[in-house]
Amino acid sequence: DAGVTQSPTHLIKTRGQQVTLRCSPKSGHDTVSWYQQALGQGPQFIFQYYEEEERQRGNFPDRFSGHQFPNYSSELNVNALLLGDSALYLCASSLTSRALKNIQYFGAGTRLSVL
Amino acid sequence: AQTVTQSQPEMSVQEAETVTLSCTYDTSESDYYLFWYKQPPSRQMILVIRQEAYKQQNATENRFSVNFQKAAKSFSLKISDSQLGDAAMYFCAYRVQGAQKLVFGQGTRLTINP
Numbered sequence: 404d405a406g407v408t409q410s411p412t413h414l415i416k417t418r419g420q421q422v423t424l425r426c427s428p429k430s431g432h433d434t435v436s437w438y439q440q441a442l443g444q445g446p447q448f449i450f451q452y453y454e455e456e457e458r459q460r461g462n463f464p465d466r467f468s469g470h471q472f473p474n475y476s477s478e479l480n481v482n483a484l485l486l487g488d489s490a491l492y493l494c495a496s497s498l499t500s501r502a503l504k505n506i507q508y509f510g511a512g513t514r515l516s517v518l
Numbered sequence: 519a520q521t522v523t524q525s526q527p528e529m530s531v532q533e534a535e536t537v538t539l540s541c542t543y544d545t546s547e548s549d550y551y552l553f554w555y556k557q558p559p560s561r562q563m564i565l566v567i568r569q570e571a572y573k574q575q576n577a578t579e580n581r582f583s584v585n586f587q588k589a590a591k592s593f594s595l596k597i598s599d600s601q602l603g604d605a606a607m608y609f610c611a612y613r614v615q616g617a618q619k620l621v622f623g624q625g626t627r628l629t630i631n632p
Contacts, residue, residue, distance in 0.1 A: 443625075445625050446620070446622050451618040459617070459619060495563070506565060507620060508565070509555075511560060512561045512562070
């Protein structure tokens with residue numbers, strides 16, 4: 404049973420560029436959440452996708468956008484990259500119908516470095 | 519605002535001994551969930567244990583147990599018989615019933631001394 408997979412594992416970009424990160428949820432899961440984890444900090448919630456729509460959003464600017472595909476996989480897009488966007492980006496999947504046991508399972512993340 | 523505080527940036531323990539990691543949270547909600555996640559150097563967050571706020575009984579998972587004090591808004595993690603593989607960053611997290619996002623603390627780095 405494949406867990407949550409993210410690609411790429413590492414990425415280096417320069418300021419002003421755009422980046423796309425990808426996530427495949429755990430088999431059977433229909434919901435994907437994205438988190439940003441700065442070095443030495445706890446993860447911060449960016450947004451969550453369910454049924455191909457953004458369901459909830461954290462305190463992140465519009466430069467951060469996402470998409471969910473019919474197969475439940477998801478992309479996170481960041482435009483006009485800033486140095487402060489350098490972080491580990493974590494994807495988590497869950498099964499919405501099991502609301503009381505809505506445990507989020509995480510991937511190993513994509514390490515983004517902005518130079 | 520919902521916040522989670524882990525006051526111990528680093529902890530260390532001898533192998534086979536017991537260690538307790540602290541976590542406090544601030545919320546006005548009555549129905550929520552609390553979690554402890556482990557993040558080893560591989561970076562992947564692994565769920566260690568989960569507690570529903572409406573349950574008075576403390577959750578246990580093998581060597582891991584929690585001390586949940588709802589009135590004090592405290593949620594500590596006890597690791598018994600510590601093993602070298604327990605070395606990692608540990609994050610306390612909170613989620614309101616019906617909400618989607620997890621709110622994480624700053625983490626505690628746990629070192630196991632052989």
